[in-house]
Amino acid sequence: MRGVIAIAALLAAPVGVGASAPAPVAAPAHVRVLPLQGGRNFRELGGYRTADGRMVKWGLLYRSGQMHDLTSADYAYLQKLGIRTVCDFRDTRERTTEPTLWPAGHSPKVLSDDYALDMSGMMLPGDPSTWTHEQVVSAMTATYPKLLDQFRGQYARMFAELLAGHAPLAFHCTAGKDRTGVAAALLLSALGVPRATIIADYLLSNQHMAPPPAHPTGFWAKLSPEAARGFAGVDRRYIDAVFAVIDRHPGGMAGYLKDEMGLGPKEIARLRGLYLTRG
Template sequence: MRITTSFRVIGLAVLAAAAVPLAANALQQQAPAAQGENARLLPLQGGQNFRDLGGYRTRTGRTVRWGMLYRSGSMHFLTRADFDYLAKRGIRTVCDFRSTSERSTEPVAWPAGKAPRVLADDYVMDTAALAPRPDRPPSAAEAKATMTALYPQLLKQFNGQYRRMFGELLAGRAPLAFNCTAGKDRTGVAAALILTALDVPRETVIQDYLLTNRYFDPRKAVQADDQASQAWRKLPMDVLKAYMAADRAYIEAVFAVMDRHRGGAAGYLNDALGLSPAKLAQLRKAYTR
């Protein structure tokens, strides 16, 4: 089932627990057998940066449950075997942060009877401010400055979708996955918000964000034959990396917004996302142990 609402986003944009199924209950009781951070990456043939947020320790000594919260890039290339694997994990809800055109270009063909509840908004993404100019390619420093300025805007532009994501979690409609195209920018901010709400230490949240650099090849984001992708491919690798990679400064720009808010991160979560102390306690009870 797909649920969409329509609106238009203007400005910089991105490139690139009740009633839980038995299968998910079993998965979230134990960590994967694999060791290290590679345990987070799901073994999917067509997966794009698809990983589990479980296992992180909170500041109070609790642990984020495995098999309940997933972050991902585009799911367009998932195979039938991948869909079978995800069905066994019991994913009930998918929050797809991609634009209307992104979803049209790379649709996700969930098999009949195995489709989760998909939440997506119809909106137009303006990438003009990010697109490289053929007459004056940006330097790596300029590209990094552009991306650092972008991230605080994501908090505003996708506030409605982030609020709805938390609404799904509070309603117990998990396991839940959320994604964009690369699984880096819109998804990275969403993951940071979730982990912060669950009281995971900030440095741990930042390290989770940086894992994208291990699991996402920026060259894959510009493989299309369209004119825009050709322009991106002409950029020096250090400039392309500044746009496409996960950089600590980008996610720290999000935390800077939260820190400047009255009441800090807790005040931001309450005022911007409607997460009162009672709702935060509910989330932590449901998604940590």
């Protein structure tokens, strides 16, 4: 079952470090889910309140699933948003199978790594037809913290781009829920958004992912609907497992961001200066 996280969806010049904050370009009426014909869980992270009463600026930070199905009208919409940088967390096979076809001359800077996604740790013993929802949830919960190590370099690179002011920025994987969900949790934590809000944003993926196929094939056809839901959806226990690992790090979240993402007090202050507002 190679790449369960990958297939679970079945479902402007850069601003220099010394420059002022990038000007946000908000989607109409500040929509949380972008009105894209071929969008997959493409969401805006603006508008969330921080613990100190500030707010994440609209029009600068986006999370998404794969962008292979975007239409020409969708790309035109994204161009109007001014997206400059895209962090694509998908592996080599995913990007080759479902390439993002940005229009010539209008492609943002796309950052990705060549690697093979290994989700063998999520394989359960026995016939997949016998797997229960709770077994799948347990496997996913055990696997999630491993994303912190597997994608440490890509997450750190995303933060480097944000510190450099290379926004508006979008980050995504295939379903836009697992690799992307952990990235969003780290980013919103760095900006000072309360954990309850971060978890609520994470759980929104259950509402906005592509629906499962009416007639599943291959591995998915072997699973009960309940077990498939455990793989294809999100559960609070998954992201809680990530937070539990981070909370055990010396210094908790602040220590983790400093030691693993290179975000000390100076960098955190810069991030918040760039991407938060008092409005």
